[in-house]
Amino acid sequence: MTIKAGIVGYGNLGKGVQKAIAQNPDFELVAVFTRRQPEQLASGDGVRFEHISAAEQYKGKIDVMILCGGSATDLPEQTPAIAKMFNTVDSFDTHAKIPEFFESVDAAAKQGGNLSVISTGWDPGLFSLNRLLAESILPQGTGYTFWGKGVSQGHSDAIRRVPGVKAGVQYTVPVEAAIERIRSGETPDFTTREKHLRVCYVVAEEGADQEEIRKAIVTMPNYFADYDTEVHFITEEQLKEEHQGMPHGGFVIRSGETGAGSKQIIEFGLKLDSNPEFTASVLVAYARAAYRLSKEGQSGAKTVFDIPYGLLSPKSPEELRRDLL
Amino acid sequence: MTIKAGIVGYGNLGKGVQKAIAQNPDFELVAVFTRRQPEQLASGDGVRFEHISAAEQYKGKIDVMILCGGSATDLPEQTPAIAKMFNTVDSFDTHAKIPEFFESVDAAAKQGGNLSVISTGWDPGLFSLNRLLAESILPQGTGYTFWGKGVSQGHSDAIRRVPGVKAGVQYTVPVEAAIERIRSGETPDFTTREKHLRVCYVVAEEGADQEEIRKAIVTMPNYFADYDTEVHFITEEQLKEEHQGMPHGGFVIRSGETGAGSKQIIEFGLKLDSNPEFTASVLVAYARAAYRLSKEGQSGAKTVFDIPYGLLSPKSPEELRRDLL
Numbered sequence A, B: 001m002t003i004k005a006g007i008v009g010y011g012n013l014g015k016g017v018q019k020a021i022a023q024n025p026d027f028e029l030v031a032v033f034t035r036r037q038p039e040q041l042a043s044g045d046g047v048r049f050e051h052i053s054a055a056e057q058y059k060g061k062i063d064v065m066i067l068c069g070g071s072a073t074d075l076p077e078q079t080p081a082i083a084k085m086f087n088t089v090d091s092f093d094t095h096a097k098i099p100e101f102f103e104s105v106d107a108a109a110k111q112g113g114n115l116s117v118i119s120t121g122w123d124p125g126l127f128s129l130n131r132l133l134a135e136s137i138l139p140q141g142t143g144y145t146f147w148g149k150g151v152s153q154g155h156s157d158a159i160r161r162v163p164g165v166k167a168g169v170q171y172t173v174p175v176e177a178a179i180e181r182i183r184s185g186e187t188p189d190f191t192t193r194e195k196h197l198r199v200c201y202v203v204a205e206e207g208a209d210q211e212e213i214r215k216a217i218v219t220m221p222n223y224f225a226d227y228d229t230e231v232h233f234i235t236e237e238q239l240k241e242e243h244q245g246m247p248h249g250g251f252v253i254r255s256g257e258t259g260a261g262s263k264q265i266i267e268f269g270l271k272l273d274s275n276p277e278f279t280a281s282v283l284v285a286y287a288r289a290a291y292r293l294s295k296e297g298q299s300g301a302k303t304v305f306d307i308p309y310g311l312l313s314p315k316s317p318e319e320l321r322r323d324l325l
Helices: A012-022 A052-058 A074-083 A095-112 A126-137 A153-160 A176-183 A210-218 A236-242 A275-295 A317-323 B012-022 B052-058 B074-083 B095-112 B126-137 B153-160 B176-183 B210-218 B236-242 B275-295 B317-323
Strands: A003-008 A027-034 A049-051 A064-067 A087-089 A115-117 A141-147 A165-174 A196-204 A228-233 A248-258 A262-272 A300-302 B003-008 B027-034 B049-051 B064-067 B087-089 B115-117 B141-147 B165-174 B196-204 B228-233 B248-258 B262-272 B300-302
Touching (some): A003 A052, A003 A275, A027 A052, A027 A275, A049 A052, A087 A095, A095 A115, A095 A300, A095 B317, A115 A275, A126 A141, A126 A248, A126 B275, A153 A196, A165 A176, A176 A248, A176 A262, A196 A210, A248 B012, A262 A275, A275 B248, A317 B095, B003 B012, B003 B052, B003 B275, B049 B052, B064 B074, B064 B275, B074 B095, B087 B275, B095 B115, B095 B300, B126 B141, B126 B248, B126 B262, B141 B165, B141 B176, B153 B196, B165 B236, B176 B262, B196 B210
Parallel strands (some): A003 A027, A064 A087, A115 A300, A196 A228, B003 B064, B027 B049, B115 B300, B196 B228
Antiparallel strands (some): A141 A248, A262 B262, B248 B262
């Protein structure tokens, strides 16, 4: 008996979920739902595409829907709508709106008798879990989160809005020296500038003034002004060849003290070649948990904080105790 | 309303639990139970000591017993006996015997209507959780565990049994170059020798042949023969001044692939000044979870795999979603 999954949204994340499902033999992909005309997407690899309006016809045929839309406008509408019909998993990441999103999904999921895991992935998700774990074990201590090296979509968009910029990409880079200070037992108060560096690769329009572009970027409030920012001008070919990947990662570190001043450091880190494929793999593991919790009779919205790790694995509790404990 | 805790066993771990409870204002230490004469232990810091045979008189007055005995002989007897009367947490770490220990504690705890978290700490415990998480998210991949730099009690004992050795301590040291290979995306098959180094500090008896001692150590089967082992001779004073701490730590790393070959690396690491104090801090966080699960009406044996992180924190689910997700 496989877990029958549907994918809603077929961008980078949805494609990543399709690949992740292929790595998990206890899953079966039933259909991909999209707002586009499904005929345009019909592919050679046997995937069924459906218009999102057809989702309702799959009630009883899909155990869990993996929602791959964006947090700005897609998920606030889609998750509650789909949660009335199916168990769901999503990666909603607009931090300030998580409490209200939780309430709205919780009500919808309970109405439908379904279970919804919201805001999973790696941050929110695995990083959140590690912040919680470390603070629970070391209540006397200081926690830090560093992101990167990785592409920031928001900052890349900001570069591309600068006059004279044809294309560009921005990498958030953690300052290694700052991480080393924490690893060596210090608990510094860092300024924004001391934690992350911003590195931009920019393709300028022909004839544009590169120095003007550089100034416009490094002085841009909110995005770059508070950071040390490097701007490198490259050709369109270089951008295509060297900057098409979507790497990311980062570190959650807590430095605490126990007893009479024993230093204790807990660190969790990710180094990802593909941010969307990794997020997709996390979504699939939590889809397994959502399905199982629903089978146990639970319903409503859950976060990663509510879900024991044992439910993420296809192995039985006996196997896990024997092989992994 | 505080969580009323008892400690069973007052060695390094029990003393660590006492300190950890002092860092967690939602806990209250009711009494320490010991096989020694409690009068010998009466201290100035207001702790009540009781003989272990008095535990039964505390039924209803203690919410959770934190068991701090050893895995070889103490816990296989103590945990089932105490679990009939109280919720418990322990750090049973004899890996091969975990399945039978689980069964025995599960039966006792269910009989008493109590909840017992077995085999927590950092390995088994936090490291186990990270092995499970990483393998669930990256099913195509290779996992590694490295220990150290830290004192190995078993190996230190082995040194001290060598003729001519007066005292000694052994550090297990992970081979940094091996970890770097994994971090850079390789998935090598390591020999035992390639993963860990063993570093011994030995105080020789007066007149003993140091070269004989060195040979006896480095060729000792099971303990040292399969490793590169360094033996350093030091004075008794040096041993006291430089090697009284109980540092430990290590890394759990998984290197996996998603999609068409994207490398994804998940790493969890600990760097601990005091192994027993850190283990104690983990026990207290899981004691909080044991108490809460018992309050919910659950009983029987559980492992870290069965317990959501949210139960480890004194904060409410709303606070956790708002502040840590």
